[in-house]
Amino acid sequence: MVYRNSFAEIFLYHNLFHHMSNNLKKGGDEAEFAKPLYVPIKRRSFFMYAGATAGATALLLSGCDDDDSGGNGMPGMVDVGTGDIGVLNYAYALEQLEAGFYTELRNGNYYKGLSAGAEKSALDDLYYHEVIHRELFKTALATNAIKALEPDFSGIDFAVRTASAGAAKLGVLDAAKAFEDLGVAAYNGAGKYIADAGYLTLAGKIVSVEARHAALIRDLLSNGTFVGTDVVNTANGLEISKEPSVVAQTANTFLKEGSKINVANIK
Amino acid sequence: MNILKLLADLAATPTDFHQAASRRATIASLGKVGAKTLAAALPLGLAALPAQARDTRTILDSLQLATRLEQLQNALYSRALTAGPGFFPADASFRSSIVKMQAHQQQHVALLTRVITTSNGDVPTLPNYDFTGSKNNTQAALFPNVFSNFDEFLRLAQLLEDTSVRAYKGAVEFLVQDNYILQTALQLHSTEARHAARIRTMRRLRGAVVKPWPSPTDADITVAGKTAVVYATEHATTQLLPAPINTPIQFQLLPIGSGANLLTQSVPEAFDEPLAAADVEALLGLFTY
Numbered sequence: 001m002v003y004r005n006s007f008a009e010i011f012l013y014h015n016l017f018h019h020m021s022n023n024l025k026k027g028g029d030e031a032e033f034a035k036p037l038y039v040p041i042k043r044r045s046f047f048m049y050a051g052a053t054a055g056a057t058a059l060l061l062s063g064c065d066d067d068d069s070g071g072n073g074m075p076g077m078v079d080v081g082t083g084d085i086g087v088l089n090y091a092y093a094l095e096q097l098e099a100g101f102y103t104e105l106r107n108g109n110y111y112k113g114l115s116a117g118a119e120k121s122a123l124d125d126l127y128y129h130e131v132i133h134r135e136l137f138k139t140a141l142a143t144n145a146i147k148a149l150e151p152d153f154s155g156i157d158f159a160v161r162t163a164s165a166g167a168a169k170l171g172v173l174d175a176a177k178a179f180e181d182l183g184v185a186a187y188n189g190a191g192k193y194i195a196d197a198g199y200l201t202l203a204g205k206i207v208s209v210e211a212r213h214a215a216l217i218r219d220l221l222s223n224g225t226f227v228g229t230d231v232v233n234t235a236n237g238l239e240i241s242k243e244p245s246v247v248a249q250t251a252n253t254f255l256k257e258g259s260k261i262n263v264a265n266i267k
Numbered sequence: 268m269n270i271l272k273l274l275a276d277l278a279a280t281p282t283d284f285h286q287a288a289s290r291r292a293t294i295a296s297l298g299k300v301g302a303k304t305l306a307a308a309l310p311l312g313l314a315a316l317p318a319q320a321r322d323t324r325t326i327l328d329s330l331q332l333a334t335r336l337e338q339l340q341n342a343l344y345s346r347a348l349t350a351g352p353g354f355f356p357a358d359a360s361f362r363s364s365i366v367k368m369q370a371h372q373q374q375h376v377a378l379l380t381r382v383i384t385t386s387n388g389d390v391p392t393l394p395n396y397d398f399t400g401s402k403n404n405t406q407a408a409l410f411p412n413v414f415s416n417f418d419e420f421l422r423l424a425q426l427l428e429d430t431s432v433r434a435y436k437g438a439v440e441f442l443v444q445d446n447y448i449l450q451t452a453l454q455l456h457s458t459e460a461r462h463a464a465r466i467r468t469m470r471r472l473r474g475a476v477v478k479p480w481p482s483p484t485d486a487d488i489t490v491a492g493k494t495a496v497v498y499a500t501e502h503a504t505t506q507l508l509p510a511p512i513n514t515p516i517q518f519q520l521l522p523i524g525s526g527a528n529l530l531t532q533s534v535p536e537a538f539d540e541p542l543a544a545a546d547v548e549a550l551l552g553l554f555t556y
Binding site for chain 1 (some may be wrong): 364443446516540
């Protein structure tokens with residue numbers, strides 16, 4: 001593990017200087033100055049007002065201080081990129097995962113054995129919504145899009161609704177709950193990294209639908225659990241948010257080698 | 268990485284001491300947004316901006332409007348919870364869901380109040396509410412039995428929760444400058460979406476034709492010229508890629524399966540649309556006097 005750690009440190013130092021030079025370059029970008037005054041001040045452009053030390057804070061914001069960043073940056077990972085492209089690719093990766101899951105679900109024995117009704121129709125809807133989200137990001141990203149990721153759903157038993165006690169694999173609704181809750185927390189945590197107001201609104205249009213999915217799946221599992229204390233803080237009524245590095249650790253457990261995502265450059 | 272933490276701490280040294288300190292106090296009291304994540308950079312960043320570049324008016328407007336919506340919902344649920352016997356169905360999950368939602372709305376009001384107060388803004392004073400929509404018996408009621416007929420109450424609750432989701436969504440573009448407030452608004456937004464889905468599920472369990480997300484297949488519960496604003500522009504059949512591209516996504520050309528109603532039903536369902544502040548105001552006006 002000594003080997004891995006030293007690699008991680010080298011990577012972090014490399015990143016440190018990469019980020020710094022990037023910030024400086026962005027700060028001096030003529031295009032930033034050319035924008036009319038009524039354009040909202042973007043995250044990156046206010047670093048040039050706040051000065052160089054704020055750039056260091058940005059490094060902290062991007063999670064680069066984490067020594068255990070879950071293997072981000074290891075060879076063979078898919079780098080989602082930086083800036084708005086990075087966040088959109090990150091969202092694209094998560095939507096690929098969700099769409100892939102519901103595609104697999106509808107080929108599985110649990111779904112096939114379901115009789116027509118509210119649950120089956122909801123699972124159909126969720127499939128279509130997620131495929132639509134996936135394709136929207138792919139279209140928006142065009143040539144900047146990451147590749148089609150290969151999911152690894154070996155931890156899910158597509159024949160059962162929920163895992164029985166002690167089972168090694170998740171049932172399909174257990175997994176749906178995990179994916180939907182993760183998606184909401186991911187969008188909640190990624191909004192601040194989006195500079196373009198239009199893309200921020202687009203992400204907003206999607207995240208509330210994901211939250212509705214999550215609430216429904218929870219209610220299907222246990223009526224009235226739409227706002228579990230694990231997802232909505234009981235002290236302030238805020239749903240949780242998760243940083244990209246945290247989300248990627250979970251998402252990567254559902255992605256095959258060569259398809260795991262590296263989100264270290266989202267900042 | 269100690270060197271990074273050190274640099275960040277240096278960066279966090281407040282230039283505008285009062286502002287930075289009060290913002291950090293707010294974050295601490297929220298206990299939600301990690302101090303490491305947001306506390307240091309943002310007050311400093313904002314404090315360092317030239318005054319004319321900050322649109323604090325717009326951020327404050329958005330927060331005040333959100334507060335008024337949360338106050339309205341808090342009042343609706345609070346009154347429902349004191350309604351007469353037999354108002355709630357026998358299945359206890361219905362009442363307990365409303366209890367949870369009321370608690371959240373109250374917490375949201377408190378949170379927004381703290382944020383507005385911290386910014387030296389005025390917290391909206393509570394207006395008079397008339398949830399029947401009759402404006403204190405000066406016009407025909409929209410929901411005459413709102414606190415005696417549970418289904419009527421749920422219809423109004425759905426309209427307000429869906430409006431709330433749309434209102435927060437309409438506000439995020441004005442919050443893009445302040446990451447702390449933006450993230451908080453997003454966290455409020457998705458909680459409201461969970462509420463909206465639950466109210467809709469409760470209605471479905473009681474026989475209404477409605478999905479957890481706004482769908483063109485939902486039975487219409489709105490009144491033209493009054494509550495119709497809630498779903499006006501909600502069922503968009505296409506999405507525009509943001510400027511400068513501004514082109515509609517050609518969903519019909521994408522590999523998104525062969526559902527019979529893919530473009531007319533699944534695409535509108537897959538996206539919740541924002542609602543302009545003026546439309547939110549109009550809806551608020553129906554239930555206040």
